[in-house]
Amino acid sequence: MWVIRVGIGYIVGIILGYGLPGIYLVWVCEWALRGTIFLIRFKGKRWYAHQLS
Numbered sequence: 799m800w801v802i803r804v805g806i807g808y809i810v811g812i813i814l815g816y817g818l819p820g821i822y823l824v825w826v827c828e829w830a831l832r833g834t835i836f837l838i839r840f841k842g843k844r845w846y847a848h849q850l851s
Contacts, residue, residue: 802828 803825810820839845 799828799832 806828807821807824810816810824811818814820816823
């Protein structure tokens, strides 16, 4: 997460010159990707097998 936000945010915002809107776009894309991964994990049934106690 840190590498994506800071690394790609730096590339898009500073090197490519998109500035703050480019950094926000990278953050939104990272959140969407992470949310999709969590949704796929949540829809699966393997996480039911884990017990906390």
